[in-house]
Amino acid sequence: MSVHQKVKRVTTHVLHEMKLRGIKIAMLTAYDYSMARILDHAEIDVILVGDSASNVMAGNETTLPITMDEMIYHAKSVVRGVSRALVVVDLPFGSYQGNSKEALTSSIRIMKETGSQAVKIEGGQEIIESVERILSAGIPVMGHLGLTPQSIHKFGTYVVRAREEEEANKLIKDAHILQDAGCFAIVLEKIPAKLAERVAKELTIPIIGIGAGSGVDGQVLVLHDLLGITQEFSPRFLRRYHNLFEEIKGSVKSYISDVKSLNFPNEKEQY
Numbered sequence: 001m002s003v004h005q006k007v008k009r010v011t012t013h014v015l016h017e018m019k020l021r022g023i024k025i026a027m028l029t030a031y032d033y034s035m036a037r038i039l040d041h042a043e044i045d046v047i048l049v050g051d052s053a054s055n056v057m058a059g060n061e062t063t064l065p066i067t068m069d070e071m072i073y074h075a076k077s078v079v080r081g082v083s084r085a086l087v088v089v090d091l092p093f094g095s096y097q098g099n100s101k102e103a104l105t106s107s108i109r110i111m112k113e114t115g116s117q118a119v120k121i122e123g124g125q126e127i128i129e130s131v132e133r134i135l136s137a138g139i140p141v142m143g144h145l146g147l148t149p150q151s152i153h154k155f156g157t158y159v160v161r162a163r164e165e166e167e168a169n170k171l172i173k174d175a176h177i178l179q180d181a182g183c184f185a186i187v188l189e190k191i192p193a194k195l196a197e198r199v200a201k202e203l204t205i206p207i208i209g210i211g212a213g214s215g216v217d218g219q220v221l222v223l224h225d226l227l228g229i230t231q232e233f234s235p236r237f238l239r240r241y242h243n244l245f246e247e248i249k250g251s252v253k254s255y256i257s258d259v260k261s262l263n264f265p266n267e268k269e270q271y
C-alpha cells in the first residue's frame with residue numbers, strides 16, 4: 001500500500017512525500033457538500049474550492065465577480081463532506097491584491113470560518129509580500145502561475161501562456177520565489193508541457209498541472225468539466241469522463257413525461 005492510500009488525512013507533508021516517491025497527486029474542484037463527499041469517498045488527494053465556482057456554480061463569465069462570503073459558503077459546505085482529502089480554498093479576486101495585511105485577513109477568515117487546510121493565491125513576485133505574510137500566520141499556501149484566470153482582462157485571452165522565452169523565464173523565476181517563500185505546492189495552468197516539466201524537476205515542492213502536460217507531479221481539473229456538466233468549454237487538455245449534461249437532461253425528461261402521463265407516482269410510491 002502506498003503512502004497516500006495509508007493516510008487517514010492528506011496533509012501538505014503527505015503531498016511532499018508523494019512527490020519524493022514519484023506518486024502522482026490527483027486534485028479536483030468541488031463547491032458543495034454532496035460532490036465533495038463523493039470525491040472524498042473516491043480517495044481524491046486534494047479538493048480545491050476553486051473560484052471557478054464563479055463560472056460553474058454562479059454562471060458568471062469570469063472568476064472575478066465571486067465574493068469572499070460566497071467562497072466561504074462553498075468552502076464550508078465542502079469541508080462538511082470531507083474527512084480525508086486536503087481542502088484548499090481560492091482567495092477570490094480583490095481579497096489579497098490590495099496589500100499583504102488584507103491578504104492575511106482574508107486568509108484567516110477562510111481558515112477560521114470554513115475549517116479548510118490551505119489557501120491558493122494567483123501570481124508570483126507581485127504578490128510575494130502577501131504570500132509571506134499569510135505563511136507567517138501558519139497558513140499553508142498553494143501558488144498558481146501560468147494562465148491565472150483572475151488576470152484575464154490583462155491577458156485578453158485564454159490561450160496558452162509562457163510560449164515566449166521572456167514569459168517562460170519569468171514563470172520559472174516566480175516558481176522559485178514561491179517555493180523559497182514557503183509555498184507547499186504550485187498549480188501551473190495552460191503552459192507548454194516541456195516548461196512545466198522543467199519547473200517540476202527544478203522544484204522540490206509538488207507541481208500540479210492543468211493543461212501543463214504529464215511531466216508534473218499531479219493533475220487538477222474542474223469537476224463540472226470532467227463530468228460533462230459544462231458543455232461549451234472544450235480545451236484540448238480536458239478529458240470528459242461523462243456527459244452528465246445529457247444524462248441529467250434525459251432523467252429530467254423521463255420524470256416530466258411520467259408526471260404528465262400519470263405514471264408517477266404509482267401505487268407503491270404513495271401512502
Ligand code: KIV
Pocket residue numbers: 029048049050051052053090187189210220221222
Ligand atoms: O478555480 C479553479 O478551479 C482553479 C483550477 C482551474 C486550478 O484555480
